[in-house]
Amino acid sequence: MPIESGPTKREPRVQRALRLASGTALCLAASFGLELPIPFIAPVLGLMLLATVNRPLSLKxxxxxxxxxxxxxxxxLLLIPVLRYYPVSGVLLIGLGLFLAFHFGLRGGNNLIVTFLVIGLTMISAAxxxxxxxxxxxxxxxxxxLLLAVMVLSFSHWLFPEPTSGQSPPAAPVLxxxxxxxxxxxxxxxVLPAFLLALIDPASYLxxxxKAVSLGQQSCTTTARNAGRELLGSTLLGGLLAILFWFALGLFVHLWMFFLWMLLFGLLLARKLYALSPTRQTPxxxxxxxxxxxxxxxxxxxxxxxxxxxYTAFAVRMGLFIVVTLYACLMVHLLDQRRRVRQPAR
Structure with missing residues (x-):
């Protein structure tokens, strides 16, 4: 039975938090249970869909x-021959493609399409x-x-339906x-330096x-004033949560416990994301x-x-995540300073 009581009808954020946590946990468990290739991609895509779409998608x-x-x-795939035989031209083409993709999103384009474009230009060509x-x-x-995430999205909306009084989140302002x-x-x-790093060993650095794609999109909505707290803080918190999750999972290793721990961690963060437990941090x-x-x-x-x-692999990966994040903060500060210098004094 769908869960739709009186209080949740009056408070759509409760339904959305429950839907995001349960859907992400189900994506994670199903992806690892079905042994999908690169299994952590499905819960990441499911999380993005659940956070941005407040209606189930039809089959079509x-x-x-x-x-x-x-x-x-x-x-x-089209850029692979260029990267192999003309690497400098290939990198320049990918940089131009990234710029156009991000510019498309900032001018009102669909963020999911931007995400897939950026992944195609970087992950696929590097691999x-x-x-x-x-x-x-x-x-x-x-x-x-993505297909698994779409199915989980529909199931989550059936389990925790969006109240009829719930309003869709406001569209991002067009810059x-x-x-x-x-x-x-x-x-x-x-994003570009992480792509260059992945060219050394794509299988290890995908x-x-x-992570760089996520930072690139996050940097589109942050400012130089709060870049360190927004970008580096979220990366460090994500690493800490991963460590706590890993040791909690080690108490009893089972797929269902994987699902339940993900549900618990998802609920804790979803409360913050939807301001059910208000904080100073942004969604x-x-x-x-x-x-x-x-x-x-x-x-x-x-x-x-x-x-x-x-533990060694986690330490190396976390160190690279921190380096990439510090570089993102540096880019935000440097370009914002240059932009202020170019603006005419009022």
């Missing part, structure tokens, strides 16, 4: 979104330079993860053309690209913390299953 819309994801991420099969594997993982160009340039410079802070936790935790689970040293 879900299949259409999966087709769009396949086409946009597949665009990275393809090492092995074309790895690139197709990543595309397959993205499409399968003026000049400001959009500056912010898009800033986001591009945040999570770094996914983007809590969303990025949850994304960081899922990426780090998912990689640690895969390392454990492969027999790798989990």
């Amino acid at each position: 819309a879900g299949l259409g979104l999966a087709l769009v994801a396949m086409l946009t991420t597949g665009s990275g 393809g330079t090492a092995d074309f099969g790895l690139a197709t594997l990543v595309i397959g993982a993205l499409v399968k993860g 003026p053309a000049e400001e959009a160009r500056w912010v898009a340039l800033r986001a591009t410079l945040v 999570p770094i690209i996914l 983007g802070f809590w969303l990025n913390s949850l994304v960081t936790m899922i990426i780090l935790l998912g990689q640690s689970v895969q390392d454990s299953a492969a027999g790798k040293d989990v």
